Every structure is written in structure tokens, then in C-alpha cells.
Amino acid sequence: MTKLRFLFLLVFAAYSAARSVAQNPTGPHSQEIDAVYPAAHDLYLDLHEHPELSSHETQTAAKLAERLRNLGYEVTEHVGGTGIVAIMKNGAAPTVMLRTELDALPVEEKSGLPYASKVHSKDDAGREVPVMHACGHDLHMAALFATAAIMAHSKDTWHGTLMLIGQPAEETISGAKAMIADGFATRFPKPDVGVALHVGNEIPAGAVGITPGIYDSNADSLRVTIYGKGGHGSAPHTAVDPIVIAAKTILALQTIVSREVKPGEFAVITVGYIRAGTKNNIIPDQAELGLTVRTYKPDIRKQVLAAMDRVVNGESVAGGATREPLIEHYEWSDSVYNDPALANRLRGVLETTLGKDNVTAPGPITASEDYSFFVEMGIPSLYFSLGGADPTKLADAHKAGTMLPSNHSPLFAPDVDPALRTGIAAEVAVLRNLLGAQ
Ligand SMILES: [Zn+2]
Ligand SMILES: [Zn+2]
Numbered sequence: 001m002t003k004l005r006f007l008f009l010l011v012f013a014a015y016s017a018a019r020s021v022a023q024n025p026t027g028p029h030s031q032e033i034d035a036v037y038p039a040a041h042d043l044y045l046d047l048h049e050h051p052e053l054s055s056h057e058t059q060t061a062a063k064l065a066e067r068l069r070n071l072g073y074e075v076t077e078h079v080g081g082t083g084i085v086a087i088m089k090n091g092a093a094p095t096v097m098l099r100t101e102l103d104a105l106p107v108e109e110k111s112g113l114p115y116a117s118k119v120h121s122k123d124d125a126g127r128e129v130p131v132m133h134a135c136g137h138d139l140h141m142a143a144l145f146a147t148a149a150i151m152a153h154s155k156d157t158w159h160g161t162l163m164l165i166g167q168p169a170e171e172t173i174s175g176a177k178a179m180i181a182d183g184f185a186t187r188f189p190k191p192d193v194g195v196a197l198h199v200g201n202e203i204p205a206g207a208v209g210i211t212p213g214i215y216d217s218n219a220d221s222l223r224v225t226i227y228g229k230g231g232h233g234s235a236p237h238t239a240v241d242p243i244v245i246a247a248k249t250i251l252a253l254q255t256i257v258s259r260e261v262k263p264g265e266f267a268v269i270t271v272g273y274i275r276a277g278t279k280n281n282i283i284p285d286q287a288e289l290g291l292t293v294r295t296y297k298p299d300i301r302k303q304v305l306a307a308m309d310r311v312v313n314g315e316s317v318a319g320g321a322t323r324e325p326l327i328e329h330y331e332w333s334d335s336v337y338n339d340p341a342l343a344n345r346l347r348g349v350l351e352t353t354l355g356k357d358n359v360t361a362p363g364p365i366t367a368s369e370d371y372s373f374f375v376e377m378g379i380p381s382l383y384f385s386l387g388g389a390d391p392t393k394l395a396d397a398h399k400a401g402t403m404l405p406s407n408h409s410p411l412f413a414p415d416v417d418p419a420l421r422t423g424i425a426a427e428v429a430v431l432r433n434l435l436g437a438q
Pocket of ligand 1: 135
């Protein structure tokens with residue numbers, strides 16, 4: 001082959017690839033996405049600038065509900081607090097659910113973006129906190145809105161019942177439970193299948209990740225109160241110092257994962273806060289620890305929680321605590337299980353829509369989600385990952401051996417245009433497939 005001919009073939013191949021991406025009738029740059037994208041992007045900016053904390057998503061829910069109602073969906077508001085359920089019936093079964101979260105986090109945005117949040121509000125304890133969409137739920141809502149518009153405008157491409165839900169309070173893993181307690185299962189048609197996605201910086205924008213089976217971790221939140229005996233800081237012999245017991249407890253807890261759990265099994269114990277004392281020369285009478293525990297497998301979860309109980313109690317006895325520590329298991333959710341057959345079927349759909357190279361297999365993540373409560377209601381589901389990272393920045397980070405700011409970071413800033421477009425394209429393709437179009 002001559003050099004010139006080779007060059008011509010190379011240029012032709014690139015041209016054909018670009019043409020096929022541009023002409024892909026369901027891809028991220030399709031006409032139907034172009035038509036709704038400006039409104040979706042406007043909603044994204046509005047939500048990003050006006051974030052609301054978990055269980056307080058009043059304006060957020062109202063904005064989404066109004067838009068869905070205008071598109072012709074039958075919208076029920078205030079389901080489990082601020083939750084919304086929007087339904088569009090379009091012929092016979094099946095019923096397919098698509099879920100977004102509504103809430104933001106108490107994080108001070110430091111992204112430097114022109115649309116960065118400057119919002120402060122009161123948290124449930126009455127403290128003034130900064131608020132930011134640091135988990136990307138604003139992008140999920142914008143994608144759901146655009147998907148809702150495309151589905152409403154193309155009812156000849158699908159049949160069945162489309163159910164869109166806006167779930168409050170995901171970050172406190174209480175919103176799904178609240179919606180279910182508010183009659184989600186009885187007031188609305190039961191979905192045959194459920195779909196949700198989450199944006200993150202581990203995957204480049206333009207791509208998605210599918211993990212059949214276990215998608216994320218079991219989460220257990222514990223509060224431990226250690227009881228000592230208060231006294232003067234100069235006279236420890238007259239007191240029992242709960243801070244020292246707490247310090248030993250924290251270190252001993254870390255040996256559970258390193259010394260008791262079988263190497264290779266996933267388990268995390270994190271002490272996220274320790275609260276004790278008011279002044280340097282006072283030995284307080286109690287200390288409080290806040291913990292999160294993450295596991296994949298039920299037997300490992302059971303083993304770790306039992307070991308924690310033993311270690312916390314044992315360290316209190318060893319430290320001469322005045323009474324047994326109080327261990328409160330106040331919050332939990334199970335890992336989300338992706339139906340393997342469904343995951344494999346939809347992988348094919350997403351490969352067709354986004355290109356084979358843009359569908360990755362990232363494996364389970366260590367975070368947790370209360371979407372698992374919907375799965376446990378008997379809704380087989382696919383929860384997939386949506387790439388949010390600027391591809392160039394991600395490649396540079398990989399080269400440098402560093403990582404881009406993760407979800408919940410004050411610097412979290414998804415590469416909106418490709419990520420949002422890809423989210424919409426993925427949702428529409430998946431819904432059309434599940435609603436019997438292909
Ligand atoms: Zn989050
Ligand atoms: Zn999230």
C-alpha cells in the first residue's frame with residue numbers, strides 16, 4: 001500500500017466514524033437529543049445553583065413535577081415527603097420505572113464554576129451549612145427530564161407504562177424507605193423493571209459502566225457512646241477517661257478488617273467523627289463515635305458487625321468504663337443487586353447506542369445507595385454508572401497516578417455536555433428497549 005493510499009484510508013475511516021456517530025439516530029448527538037438539550041441544560045444549571053438538603057427538596061421537586069406535568073405525565077407529589085411519581089400510560093404492559101434522586105449535600109462548593117452554588121441553609125440539627133450538588137443528582141434530574149420529553153414526544157416508539165420517580169433523601173438513605181412507607185407499592189402500578197444511573201469521575205464522559213450482580217456495598221451506620229467518669233484534667237486517677245478508651249477502640253476496630261476478615265473480601269470500617277469534651281482541662285464523662293461500615297457479602301457484613309460489637313465492648317471493659325457502651329445501629333441499606341440477565345441485555349442496547357468502546361465493566365463500587373429498597377420490593381433492576389470525567393483530565397490523572405475529585409468533594413464537577421447527553425441517550429435507549437420497541 002502506498003503511503004498516500006494509506007493516508008486516504010485513514011482519513012476516510014475517521015470521516016466514516018464521525019459520520020456514523022453524528023447520524024446515529026439514537027446517539028448522544030441525535031436530533032431528538034439536540035431538540036431537548038437546551039432545556040435540560042438550563043434545568044441543570046438552575047438545580048446546580050439552587051441545591052436543597054435531603055428531605056428538604058421542596059423547590060427541586062416542584063420544578064421537576066411542573067415540567068413533567070407539562071409534558072403530559074400524571075404527576076403525584078409529596079410521596080414520602082418531597083418525592084414525586086410521574087406516570088405516562090401508552091398501551092399495554094410492561095411498566096418500567098426510571099428513578100432520579102433529588103437531594104444535595106452539606107458541602108461548600110469550591111469548583112470555581114460560574115454557576116457554583118452559594119447556597120447556605122439550616123440542617124436538621126439547626127446548624128447553618130453550605131449546600132452543593134456534590135453528588136451529581138442535578139445531572140440525573142436534568143437527564144430524566146430530557147428523557148421524559150423525548151419519550152412523551154415519541155409515543156409511537158414504545159408501549160406500556162413509563163413511571164418516572166424523583167426520590168428524596170438518598171444521601172441519608174431514608175428517601176426510598178419513606179416513599180415505600182407512603183404506599184408506593186399500592187398507590188401506583190408495580191414496575192416490572194427498574195432503571196437508575198449515577199454519574200461519577202471514574203469513567204470518562206461519553207461512556208457508561210455496567211456491573212451485573214452486586215453493584216455497590218451494604219451500608220451500616222452506627223453510633224457508639226463510651227461512658228467514662230468525668231474529672232479534672234490534672235487528676236486522671238480520679239476519673240475514667242472516655243477519650244482514651246475511644247482512641248483505643250478506633251485503632252482496635254481497624255484490626256477487624258486487617259486481621260479477622262479473610263484477605264480479598266471487601267470490608268471497610270470508617271470512624272467519621274469523634275465527639276467528646278468541652279475544654280482542655282476537663283476529662284469528659286462520655287465520648288461518641290460515628291461509624292460507617294461497608295461490605296458486599298451478607299456473611300462478611302454479619303461477621304464485621306459482630307466483631308465490632310465485641311471490640312467496642314471489650315475496650316470499654318479494658319478501660320474500666322463505668323457502664324457498657326451504647327451501640328446504636330441507626331441507619332442501613334443493602335447493596336443494589338443488578339439482575340444479571342437484564343444487565344447483559346441492556347449492555348447490548350447501550351453498545352449499539354454509544355459504541356462498543358463506550359460501555360465498560362467497572363466492577364462493584366464501594367459506595368452505597370438506597371435504591372436497593374426498590375430492588376427488594378421485587379423490581380428487577382439495572383443501576384449503571386454514567387461517565388462524568390473530562391476525558392483529557394482523566395487520562396492526565398491516570399498518567400500522573402492521581403485521581404479526579406470524587407463525588408461529595410467540594411471540587412466535584414462533571415463534564416456536563418458529554419455526560420448529560422450520554423445519560424439521556426442511554427436512558428432513552430434502555431427505556432425503548434424495555435418498553436418493547438426492539
Ligand atoms: Zn452521594
Ligand atoms: Zn449520589
